[in-house]
Amino acid sequence: MPVLCRPAVAVPEHVVTLDDTLELAVELHPDHEQLDLVVQLIRNTGVRTRHIVQPIEDTLHHPGFETRNLIYVREAKARVPAVVEQALANAGLPPAEIDAIVFVSCTGFTMPPLTSWMINDLGFRCDTRQIPIAQLGCAAGGAAIGRAHDFCLAHPGTNVLVVACEFCSLCYQPSDTTVGNLLSNGLFGDAIAAAVVAGEGGTGFSLERNGTRLVLDTEDWIAYAVKDTGFHFLLDKRVPGTMEQLAPALHDMAARYGWDCSALDFYIVHAGGPRILDDLSRFLGVDPARFAYSRATLTDYGNIASAVVLDALRRYFDDGAAFDGARGLLAGFGPGITAEMTLGSWTTDTRSEPEPGRAERQRPRPPAHMMRAT
Structure with missing residues (x-):
């Protein structure tokens, strides 16, 4: 079975605390008619610190959509290489042995995708498949x-x-004072994460079954309004309640595999907010403590969007609680409303050394002039 190896995660150096966020909410919106509600909602997120790619004074200034997207590209190219290098090292693989790159982001846009830059500049083969996911x-x-x-x-x-x-901070919209947007200003953080899914060998989460579920008629509950100023995040107050509809999908997928979703050994789920984790715990019939890794991501980094599940899995690795055969669930939740789910079990690679020359024998390498040094 393919194995999801130890993720590498990095967060930017600029830190925003909960106190900073609350002070800014009061300072920037003193006459907001629902300010007390906004402050309470931000407190209830459970987020204590977040990391952002620019100092807070630069983040609060909106230079325009074009400039913001240029910042996204600049910061991605500066920060992604080290995370990718660490993820490859965690898996014990060089760039030349990667056959496909799945790149996900919802906070900036490029065409061609950043996978093209990675192949050109980070030593991947020129026949590496590119699978960008942006929406x-x-x-x-x-x-x-x-x-x-x-x-x-x-x-x-x-x-x-x-x-x-x-880089969720690059989506900050100073003119948008809806309650959902002001809440998002205190919830989302920036991060980069990467991990290798190894087709042979590897220690980590052995992937055994995956599935998806869309909750019908909820496509406008989490969305972007794309305007001259960029992406405006739309968050419906009904979103947390979708766990009641998604939990049965998790149960069904596990049941088809002969597993009980309420009795797994570990859970790695998207930490969109504490209410989502609380409701998922209730509807799955799982002790809330079983979501400790997701809660820790939320507390330390905020909602870091697609990077949450990789960071939560990193924390599970670091905890050292995994044992061979432990059964687990990994699930991400997002617009649609959509759940992306994977079941698997823990495995330890007992091989002392990878087989030498495997990549050269199994896959043709491109001409030397098309390769970059690693």
């Missing part, structure tokens, strides 16, 4: 893992790199 929002982390799983099943022995690059 699934927070669910894209789960979708990326599912599509990497599918690729490895369709092409046995191949390896896929998953990269999530989210």
